[in-house]
Amino acid sequence: MWKFGFLFLVILFAIAPNITSIQLPDYMKKCGLKDPELNKCIIEHANDAIPVLVKGDDILGIPILSPVIIPKIDLYDGDFRLDLSNVTFDNFKDFIMTDIHFDIKEKESDFVLKSKYMKFAAKYAIKDGQILTRSISGNGKFLMTLVNNTIRYKVNVATYEKNGEKHIRRSNPELKLESERGFYYFENILSVDEGMEDVNIYLQEHWEEVQRKTQPGIEKFILKYIELVLSAVNDNVPVKEIFL
Secondary structure, eight states, rough: HHHHHHHHHHHHHHHHHHOOOOOOOOHHHHHHHTTTTTHHHHHHHHHHHHHHHHBBTTTTTTTSSEEEEEEEEEEEETTEEEEEEEEEEEOOGGEEEEEEEEEETTTEEEEEEEEEEEEEEEEEEEEEEEEEEEEEEEEEEEEEEEEEEEEEEEEEEEEEEEEEEEEEEEEEEEEEEEEEEEEEETOOOOOOTTOOOOHHHHHHHHHHHHHHHHHHHHHHHHHHHHHHHHHHHHHHOOHHHHHH
């Protein structure tokens, strides 16, 4: 009996490194690393996978991303600080990959995502925030819609050994957001400046300045969730299961 138990433990420890590996989910399709159409293949399969993975994946550890509900986001730039709470965002499902460059030998990767609309709903608080020459304050409902968005993501990539298998490691991720137009609504927004009746009209007239001040925080938000998804795949699924 003791010999059988010992043998079982030996076998268990022998196969343990392989137990931690996870196969690529059915909704994510493999592409060939040596395929001359590799980038085209990745774009096609990524766009097929996005509507599925936003529903969450318990095995990979991807939470539900449609919608995303965030307790707090702080958007600030110099003399402007916008505190958002109970933030709802439901446009990750609408992201479409339009371009990618992936080269594991050159240790670099970048891709482009596009989204017609990016809509945020939240509660806001702002005190003495400066937009050009105007100082604004208020709290209440907040709505932001960004139109015709282009998201550019860039990262360094390399392989490393984990439980005897190669995985992809990413480092130094960067993300840049470009939006053709931004629409903003602040409930109960006020200005301390005399002669200013409707602050929201003023903010729409100077939407580019509002966008400039809020964009860095929005970029960090998008980057956080892109990294979350990529880490879930790269950390759990070995290279041999991702590529042919």
